[in-house]
Amino acid sequence: xxxxxxxxxxxxxxxxxxxxCALACVLSVSACxxxxxxxxxxxxxxxxxxxxxxxxxGTYVGFDVDVAKYIAKSLGYSEDQIIWKEAPSKQxxxxxxxxxxxxxxxxxxxxxxxxxxxxxxxPYFVAGQDLMVRKGETGINGPxxxxxxxxxxxxxxxxxxxxxxxxxxKVQLMEQPGYAECATALLSGIVDAVxxxxxxxxxxxxxxxxxxxxxxxxxxxxRYGVGIKKGDTKLASQINNAITEMIxxxxxxxxxxxxxxxVAYTPNAKYNPPTPTExxxx
Amino acid sequence: MANATTNNDTDxxxxxxxxxxxxxxxxxxxxxxxxxIFAIILVLIFMRLHNPPEGENQLAWDLWKPALDAEAWTDxxxxxxxxxxxxxxxxxxxxxxxxxxxxxxxxxxxxxxRWVSAVIVEFCRAVPVLxxxxxxxxxxxxxxxxxxxxxSVVLGLVLYNGSVVAELVRSGVGNLPNGQHEAALALGLTRxxxxxxxxxxxxxxxxxxxxxxQLVVVLKDTALGSIIMYTDLLQESRxxxxxxxxxxxxxxxxxxxxxxxxxxxxxxxEWLPSRMQRHTAxxxxxxxxxxxxxxxxxxVNQIAVAKESGELPRGGAPRTYHEHHRGxxxxxxxxQKTRYMQGYDEKHPDVARQRHRLDVPLxxxxxxxxxxxxDESHDDExxxxxxxxx
Amino acid sequence: MNAFAQLFSQYDIPxxxxxxxxxxxxxxxxxxxxxxxxxxxxxxxxSSLRRIARGYVELFKNMPLTIIMVFMVLGVYAQLKLSxxxxxATNFFWLAITGLSLYTAAFVCESLRSGINxxxxxxxxxxxxxxxxxxxxxxxxxxxxxxRGSVAPLGNTFIALLKNSTVAAAASxxxxxxxxxxxxxxxxxxxxxxxxxxxxFGYVILIIPFGALTTYLSNKLAVRR
Numbered sequence: 001x002x003x004x005x006x007x008x009x010x011x012x013x014x015x016x017x018x019x020x021c022a023l024a025c026v027l028s029v030s031a032c033x034x035x036x037x038x039x040x041x042x043x044x045x046x047x048x049x050x051x052x053x054x055x056x057x058g059t060y061v062g063f064d065v066d067v068a069k070y071i072a073k074s075l076g077y078s079e080d081q082i083i084w085k086e087a088p089s090k091q092x093x094x095x096x097x098x099x100x101x102x103x104x105x106x107x108x109x110x111x112x113x114x115x116x117x118x119x120x121x122x123p124y125f126v127a128g129q130d131l132m133v134r135k136g137e138t139g140i141n142g143p144x145x146x147x148x149x150x151x152x153x154x155x156x157x158x159x160x161x162x163x164x165x166x167x168x169x170k171v172q173l174m175e176q177p178g179y180a181e182c183a184t185a186l187l188s189g190i191v192d193a194v195x196x197x198x199x200x201x202x203x204x205x206x207x208x209x210x211x212x213x214x215x216x217x218x219x220x221x222x223r224y225g226v227g228i229k230k231g232d233t234k235l236a237s238q239i240n241n242a243i244t245e246m247i248x249x250x251x252x253x254x255x256x257x258x259x260x261x262x263v264a265y266t267p268n269a270k271y272n273p274p275t276p277t278e279x280x281x282x
Numbered sequence: 283m284a285n286a287t288t289n290n291d292t293d294x295x296x297x298x299x300x301x302x303x304x305x306x307x308x309x310x311x312x313x314x315x316x317x318x319i320f321a322i323i324l325v326l327i328f329m330r331l332h333n334p335p336e337g338e339n340q341l342a343w344d345l346w347k348p349a350l351d352a353e354a355w356t357d358x359x360x361x362x363x364x365x366x367x368x369x370x371x372x373x374x375x376x377x378x379x380x381x382x383x384x385x386x387x388x389x390x391x392x393x394x395x396r397w398v399s400a401v402i403v404e405f406c407r408a409v410p411v412l413x414x415x416x417x418x419x420x421x422x423x424x425x426x427x428x429x430x431x432x433x434s435v436v437l438g439l440v441l442y443n444g445s446v447v448a449e450l451v452r453s454g455v456g457n458l459p460n461g462q463h464e465a466a467l468a469l470g471l472t473r474x475x476x477x478x479x480x481x482x483x484x485x486x487x488x489x490x491x492x493x494x495x496q497l498v499v500v501l502k503d504t505a506l507g508s509i510i511m512y513t514d515l516l517q518e519s520r521x522x523x524x525x526x527x528x529x530x531x532x533x534x535x536x537x538x539x540x541x542x543x544x545x546x547x548x549x550x551x552e553w554l555p556s557r558m559q560r561h562t563a564x565x566x567x568x569x570x571x572x573x574x575x576x577x578x579x580x581x582v583n584q585i586a587v588a589k590e591s592g593e594l595p596r597g598g599a600p601r602t603y604h605e606h607h608r609g610x611x612x613x614x615x616x617x618q619k620t621r622y623m624q625g626y627d628e629k630h631p632d633v634a635r636q637r638h639r640l641d642v643p644l645x646x647x648x649x650x651x652x653x654x655x656x657d658e659s660h661d662d663e664x665x666x667x668x669x670x671x672x
Numbered sequence: 673m674n675a676f677a678q679l680f681s682q683y684d685i686p687x688x689x690x691x692x693x694x695x696x697x698x699x700x701x702x703x704x705x706x707x708x709x710x711x712x713x714x715x716x717x718x719s720s721l722r723r724i725a726r727g728y729v730e731l732f733k734n735m736p737l738t739i740i741m742v743f744m745v746l747g748v749y750a751q752l753k754l755s756x757x758x759x760x761a762t763n764f765f766w767l768a769i770t771g772l773s774l775y776t777a778a779f780v781c782e783s784l785r786s787g788i789n790x791x792x793x794x795x796x797x798x799x800x801x802x803x804x805x806x807x808x809x810x811x812x813x814x815x816x817x818x819x820r821g822s823v824a825p826l827g828n829t830f831i832a833l834l835k836n837s838t839v840a841a842a843a844s845x846x847x848x849x850x851x852x853x854x855x856x857x858x859x860x861x862x863x864x865x866x867x868x869x870x871x872x873f874g875y876v877i878l879i880i881p882f883g884a885l886t887t888y889l890s891n892k893l894a895v896r897r
Contacts (some may be wrong), residue, residue, distance in 0.1 A: 180524025
């Protein structure tokens with residue numbers, strides 16, 4: 001009896017050991033990747049936004065990515081010295097504050113609220129909230145036409161609320177976890193328009209092979225900045241110089257055109273190209 | 283009777299007589315009608331997908347190809363699947379640890395430990411997993427933890443499934459024949475020692491198949507992680523879909539992967555009991571029965587009890603002690619009470635007879651507890667040569 | 673504490689719970705109806721019905737609810753154009769109920785089947801000996817006893833349903849508790865712990881009496897043999 005018991009216990013201990021080892025394995029796998037970051041720059045981008053920041057076949061494509069590469073180059077980092085990190089909207093401030101990333105280019109609007117916890121350089125682009133509709137749609141030319149129509153935006157974003165409160169009080173709102181779901185809904189006809197910043201919409205429309213179009217009348221101003229650690233004025237002026245240079249040598253324009261291929265999209269000429277002056281003075 | 287049904291459904295075959303020639307014909311007609319209706323529904327759905335009133339043909343190869351080609355697998359599904367499996371695996375190990383800790387905690391003689399464990403377990407069972415995930419996600423991000431989405435998915439799953447495992451441990455101990463406990467006491471082990479060295483190890487073996495069934499739940503619930511932006515299989519398939527606007531197709535692929543994985547695990551859970559039964563005196567069952575409704579301390583594996591009724595396939599007189607689960611003191615007559623609460627079953631003829639004859643306090647009898655505790659403290663000091671592994 | 677009290681006037685927390693309760697009650701009703709139908713199919717003499725029901729149960733038991741909810745919007749609504757109302761909020765609410773009902777029906781069917789196992793074989797044999805056909809034996813002898821025997825697993829299923837109703841967030845139901853909690857945390861990150869505890873205790877308060885009732889009923893209704 002005793003022998004059987006102790007052998008049972010022994011087997012249990014062995015099983016437990018194996019389980020702990022396996023756990024340790026998995027944990028170490030998840031912990032690694034934090035190694036060899038010396039001499040590299042860590043940049044936070046979106047991984048799931050076609051046209052701005054998108055992870056595809058192990059590479060990253062989009063306008064934000066192109067700007068980030070240009071900035072990194074002028075800071076003295078080659079392309080393989082960049083570590084790309086995903087910066088979901090809700091984690092951007094925390095990532096900068098904890099030093100997980102050196103800079104963030106992820107459709108990150110410069111606002112006074114955010115400037116209390118992080119600093120910005122830029123802006124490198126001035127976007128504006130706009131609408132995307134189906135190609136054949138002629139009835140919607142601006143947010144005021146949305147009364148009685150159905151509008152999609154992502155969960156937790158304020159852009160749909162802006163439309164409802166300021167332009168069309170009788171609009172019906174649908175919330176989806178991502179813009180791709182919104183675009184799918186738009187294609188299938190259950191919503192009539194999708195709203196968010198024009199450059200994001202242009203990226204989506206570009207991926208839709210000509211079945212969607214951007215209305216092209218932005219009705220807000222969103223200044224996209226490069227998020228950096230609070231108070232780093234030296235880095236801010238370096239980034240601003242890089243952006244100015246990028247605009248002057250034409251690569252800025254090229255980056256926009258490349259990433260909105262197939263869509264008749266021009267950024268709001270009133271504000272673009274922007275003059276990056278943010279974050280240099282205390 | 284056997285040829286009236288397939289092997290899979292033998293348990294239901296008693297509900298109808300073996301059909302005669304006319305009955306067989308009627309069944310054949312009904313079969314054809316049912317299959318035709320089912321097929322018509324499927325065809326209607328596919329026709330709708332092929333030619334929707336608005337939008338595009340969802341069956342077009344243009345949409346399916348990017349959802350199925352090599353790039354989709356290497357860049358999206360497989361990394362996503364790895365994240366899903368990683369979270370599920372860590373969560374299962376964590377929940378077994380959590381479950382054993384608090385399950386044993388609910389059985390220990392010390393009342394404060396029991397209460398604290400009970401409160402924690404019942405709380406974790408009542409709060410929706412999604413809410414826990416959202417909370418931990420924001421909390422971890424707030425605290426500046428690395429990878430908050432991953433850890434919140436894991437912790438949310440550990441807390442809920444751990445509380446289920448805790449109940450499994452408790453019911454596993456409850457399902458052991460009382461003889462195990464009595465024999466351990468007779469060998470001079472204290473109640474705690476008996477629990478830790480004899481009962482809990484067997485309960486854990488008995489629980490394993492149900493824990494595998496729980497793994498299916500864990501795997502399914504990792505998909506909740508996509509709501510908090512964890513890049514699991516569901517989230518990655520959405521991302522892939524956002525590139526070519528074929529989100530419906532990529533979701534179908536993800537759904538098939540989830541289904542195959544969960545289905546295989548379910549089969550494993552059904553196959554395990556026969557192996558596990560060799561290591562334990564408690565019934566090893568694949569079904570998760572323990573968490574009967576909340577606050578229900580039932581320790582009787584009801585499904586096991588239910589299956590016993592099938593042990594008399596030809597009817598006949600029921601066994602005399604049928605209310606005792608497999609000869610244990612886990613009585614279905616008072617099955618809402620734990621063995622620890624009811625002490626022993628007074629209705630068991632053996633117990634009643636023994637008590638009359640011997641008039642000695644039996645282990646587990648509430649009135650005898652005080653005496654036994656004194657014995658225990660005495661036993662603890664007794665030097666024994668037995669080698670015990672904790 | 674004052675800021676916390678202010679939250680209550682700003683957000684309609686009981687209203688959000690009411691949405692979850694409504695989702696749960698409607699889904700419980702429909703999933704019970706569908707679950708009983710599936711059960712009858714599963715135990716019927718017609719083998720194709722048995723296979724269809726078995727396939728249904730296997731499919732929905734092994735499928736994450738989140739995916740089902742997403743399919744409700746992007747598949748059933750967007751592609752099959754099944755629509756309950758032209759008002760979005762109502763439409764998504766009913767789509768979520770459909771998704772929850774389809775999912776829960778598989779578990780209701782399994783619970784009832786475990787209840788059928790509690791009915792001794794002699795009952796079925798007696799029913800047959802009396803000349804009852806399948807339908808009569810099932811509905812008049814077996815099911816009434818099976819339902820009484822499966823109160824506890826059914827109660828568990830419905831408790832799980834109440835908790836699962838938070839996943840309606842994935843079907844664009846924006847007024848239920850998990851969405852509201854996320855929104856509150858978004859704007860009041862300093863109060864994250866009290867906000868979570870408020871919602872958590874809301875569920876504890878809903879579930880404990882329901883669980884106690886299940887325990888009481890399953891004990892009271894159990895067929896003593």
